[in-house]
Amino acid sequence: MTKTRRLFGTDGIRGKANAEPMTAGIALRLGQAAGLLFTRGEHRHRVVIGKDTRLSGYMIEPALTAGFIGAGMDVTLLGPLPTPGVAMLTRSLRADLGVMISASHNPYEDNGIKLFGPDGNKLSDAMECQIEALMDSSICNRLAEPHRLGRASRLEDAAGRYIEAAKASFPRGLRLDGMRIVVDCANGAAYKVAPSVLWELGATVIPAGVTPDGFNINRGCGSTVPEYICAQVLEHSAHLGIALDGDADRLVLADEHGELVDGDQILGMIAETWHQAGTLRGGGIAATVMSNLGLERHLGALGLALHRTKVGDRYVAEHMRTNGMNVGGEQSGHLILTDFATTGDGLLAALQVLAVLVQKQRPASEVCQVFTPLPQRLKNVRFSGASPLRNDHVQAAIRDQESRLNGTGRVLIRESGTEPLVRVMAEGEDADLVADVVDSLCELVARAARPQETVA
Incomplete structure (x- = not known):
């Protein structure tokens, strides 16, 4: 019988900051338990920790750090970085565990903790149950001896590493010269890296939501306030608008007319493009039960299947791995492209859309609306x-x-x-x-x- 998780939901642990379960005490305990579970073998063990821009990150980060150090793990602090950047660096640095401190699209009052295994994938339900069981047990006598305590250090070029990885996902030989792009970073984790990637690829960038103050993440901006990016595109006569959420693992787009493009349309466009190029794997895509029937019918007309999972991008990712698929995601904008990343990445998905716009020399309104959604x-x-x-x-x-x-x-x-x-x-x-x-x-x-x- 599968045990019921008490702390973990569909995307890690989440709640109001400084109230259970999002307290410094629980974060400390989580660090201890996860550290013990992932301390295997005689090598120096490492965990990487990233965060978004919420004020409460200053409370949760040191508590987790203390827990991991007490379990004998070295801690590498990444600072503000998109969730997919944390997953990428978990693999790149050969870490045993990755942690993202973020409540994604929620307001600043909330915070959350997401965990990644050494392969950069989110932990399974069974693994989260093991962590909870350890947290509920007497683990003090299992913590590291004084000479085996971990150390903490900061990776100064974490953002630069992610920027280079994001640019590498854009087709070689293409540039964004001549394109005006509004990018709304939700005053969140991508406030530096997303504009930098687009600018370095040649775009004229109009940044929005790039002045975080600890309180304004997702406030009146970001992917959950799509009317903002639509209005910004019209105001600046942009070719495309990109709206990310607080930890930048999902997005919505606005075409040049200020019309919204949701995750289902982006999934359909990428699936069709990759299918035509012969790079789509698995005979279709994975999406959740929330995706529109119009998408399913459109894919069916192309001879492709839509595999539905329960809600949660990690369930989509698990299904993709099991069935050899490289495109999947959610209507809400979590797009998983496993040729480039192990988890949802709003910026990488936007770059794939931009590549099609450049290659076809057609406006977003013609390229991105690939099917008629059912009401x-x-x-x-x-x-x-x-x-x-x-x-x-x-x-x-x-x-x-x-x-x-x-x-x-x-x-x-x-x-x-x-x-x-x-x-x-x-x-x-x-x-x-x-x-x-x-x-x-x-x-x-x-x-x-x-x-x-x-x-x-």
Whole structure:
């Protein structure tokens, strides 16, 4: 039987900073436990730690560092760096473990911890369960002897190494000369590296969201506020807008007309381009249950398959490794291109789009909108206490509402892995019907989530 994880969600540990589970004490314990688990053999063991720009990173980073040092691991601090940069340097430096301190697209009040194995891949559910079990055990008597304590040092050129790796993913011989690009870094981890990569490849760069102050990460900018990048593209008459999230592992785009391009469209465009070039592997792509049916139909017309996984880019990555695929991702903008990276990388995905624009000499509006999406609607219902999805009446209503779509669409309801939310999604041929199905289910879920009045 698979053990249930208590601390880890779909993307590491996440929560409000300085409140459980995102406290210095738990971070210390996590460093100790993960350090012990990954201390194997007689070599000097190393962990690399990166972070985004949140104020609470100054609390979590030293706590993790102390835990790893106490477990006998050397710590290499990378400073602010995109999540994929941490994964890349974990492999490049032959580290035993990689850590990213970030709550991704969440506001500054939150923070999180993501762990990578020595291969640069996110840890499996089973491995996270082992870490939790160690954290719950008496590990003080297993920590390193004084002469085996680790040391901490800082890698001064971490950003430069990532910049060079990102540029190497862009086709040799191509440049971005003549292109005006707005890049919104969400006041997050990519605030230095993303504009630098684009500028060094020849683009005229209009940077936005590049003045982090510890509090403004994702505030009014970034991939979760797409209207901002769309407006910036129009204001600056840009050829393309790139919006990253707080740790730069996902993106959305805006074409030259200020029209949004989501992760599904980017996946479809890259899959089609690579398929035509003969470089797409695995006979299709991997995406989650959230991806639009329009994408699935478009790929099917090309003779390609869409393999669906549960939500979470690490589940997409696991499926890709198992099935020999090199393109996958999420509608939200996590794009995994394993020819270049082990995890989602918003900047690398944007560079692949830019390469097509340069090669075809066509505007983004013609290249990036590769299929007509089916009407899809997603709404969130916040709850406290037990999940309303455990209610039998809710489950019956879900089946009833899905039957209204008459086989031309689908209903998907799930709990968020990072917040106390129920996500209600439906899609189908009829936009009005889809909207009514979602609204009806949201009302029912909200009613089931309310505390029941007791009768005296």
